[in-house]
Amino acid sequence: MYKQKIQNRIVFRLLSFISLSLVFTVIIVGAYVSSSGQGLSCPDWPLCPNGFNFPPAAEYFTEYVHRAIAVITAISVYGTTAYSVRKFAAARMAALIGSILLSLQIFIGLLVVYSELQPFVVAIHTGVGVISFAMILLVFILSYRDLSDHIVSSKDFSDEGK
Numbered sequence: 001m002y003k004q005k006i007q008n009r010i011v012f013r014l015l016s017f018i019s020l021s022l023v024f025t026v027i028i029v030g031a032y033v034s035s036s037g038q039g040l041s042c043p044d045w046p047l048c049p050n051g052f053n054f055p056p057a058a059e060y061f062t063e064y065v066h067r068a069i070a071v072i073t074a075i076s077v078y079g080t081t082a083y084s085v086r087k088f089a090a091a092r093m094a095a096l097i098g099s100i101l102l103s104l105q106i107f108i109g110l111l112v113v114y115s116e117l118q119p120f121v122v123a124i125h126t127g128v129g130v131i132s133f134a135m136i137l138l139v140f141i142l143s144y145r146d147l148s149d150h151i152v153s154s155k156d157f158s159d160e161g162k
């Protein structure tokens with residue numbers, strides 16, 4: 001039983017670390033897309049003009065990478081969430097919120113493209129990206145949480161010293 005819990009924790013920590021690294025990567029690639037002025041290189045959503053076929057034409061490359069990593073990130077975060085719901089309840093709520101934020105972020109990506117980079121929409125896209133990172137970081141930190149079944153109640157404190 002205890003060995004199983006330790007195993008679940010290790011798997012969960014690995015999954016959440018992969019998700020965290022992916023969210024970080026998609027943010028950095030997004031910043032590159034933005035600062036190199038390639039934000040409108042793919043005018044469609046969700047796919048670049050040649051779909052998700054690899055390799056993309058050179059002019060779509062960075063934007064394509066941003067979207068492709070966003071999809072892989074979403075799959076990873078949903079997987080992490082599913083695992084926490086089934087096997088690591090300590091991080092369940094944070095993982096669910098992370099999944100919702102990430103889904104919202106992909107939808108905001110649509111608004112970024114269709115609004116033709118309206119500064120307000122891009123600012124929200126950046127902000128939700130940062131909050132998503134914070135939430136997945138919290139999920140990763142929670143993978144270190146003490147798993148003991150002992151629940152500390154106020155009664156435990158009032159009983160102290162008896």
Ligand code: HEM
Pocket residue numbers: 023026027028029030031032033034035037038039040045046066067069070073074102105106107108109110112113117122125126128129132
């Ligand atoms: C995991 C999901 C995503 C995250 C965390 C994310 C994060 C970011 C970040 C941090 C930027 C840089 C913004 C800036 O520095 O001004 C960015 C740029 C951008 N993102 Fe995303 N993004 C995600 C998904 C998407 C998706 C699915 C799309 C569209 C299909 C998209 C479209 C764009 C575009 C067009 C830009 C460039 C904006 C500009 O040129 O100012 N993003 N993204």
